[in-house]
Amino acid sequence: MRILMVDDEIRFAETLRRGLVAEGFVVELAHDGHTGLELAATQQFDVLILDIMLPGKNGYEIVRELRRRQVWTPVLMLSAKDGEYDQADAFDLGADDYLTKPFSFVILLARLRALLRRGAPERPTTLTAGDLYLDPAQRHVTRTGTPITLTPREYGLLEYLMRHKNTVVTKAEILRSVWDAHYDGDDNVIEVYIGYLRRKIDTPFGTHSIETIRGVGYRLHDTTTTQPDTTAARNPQATLRPASGKAT
Structure with missing residues (x-):
């Protein structure tokens, strides 16, 4: 198995x-980062081991650029930084695993074997559904290029729906994944937040992305449709014309 390791601590x-x-x-x-990126992007490796702090380009920039180029080689990030936000940034940008220096060589081997078993399935780092775009790394949402501001809960719900686009997800699945396993409130809260999302991602754009599946849950469609015209349904007379003469 072929590994590329990018680390500026030469002795280590x-x-x-x-x-x-x-x-x-x-x-x-x-x-250095530039050499590491060039090798990773142009040659075939089974796993990449990337230090975060590198001259030229850091590990975050390398993994972001590789995923942008659709290079899906599994990436194990190494860092002397052990903050939870450092690890979160690595995973959001497309890394597959993270080890903090110093680490056990036995653990490193186990992590590498796990990545090799997993292989390199395509995992886009940005999510799209029609003209709706979500960037998990930046927590940025746009529709037709227009930025959309969401609360943390609205964002979590939209991200979950987009990761399961074209699939019906139940209220129980949403509660478990977007709220938490210990939430014991009314599941009608989901309907409330679906309404919030529709008013932000659909109504201003005249689109209809989130479908309600009665008695089951919701489905976010990959293709964008326009909002249905319900005027006639609400008022059947709205489509009738007088038999003769001018309308009054």
Whole structure:
């Protein structure tokens, strides 16, 4: 199995390379971000090991650019920083795993084996549904290029629906994933937030993205449709004309 390791700590990288070679891996080293990105984008590797703090381009920039180019090689990020936001940023940008230095070599091997078993399925880092666009890394939502401001809960609900677009999701699934497993309130809260979302992502644009499946849940469509005209349904006489003479 072929690994690219990008780390500017030369002694550390060489020591780790020797250990991995002893375990049967083929390891190529790069010590700056530009070289690492070029190798990762143009050559075939089974796993990438990226340090975050690198000269030229940092690890975040490398993984973002690789995913933008649709290079889906599994990425294990290394960092001396152990903050939860550092890890969250790595995962949001498209990394697959994260280890904080110093770490156990045995744990590193286990993580690498897990990534190799998983392979490299395509996982776009931005979500789209018709002309609706959501960037999880930036928590940015637009429709036809127009920014849409959402509350954290509205954003979480929209992200969940977009990750399951064209699929009917139940209220129970939404509560478990967007609220939490311990929420014991009324599930009508979902209807309320679906209404909030529709007023922000659909109504101003004359579109209809979120379908209510009565008795089941909701489905967000990949293709954008216009809002149905319900005038006639509300007032059947609205479409009738007088038999003769002018309308009054």
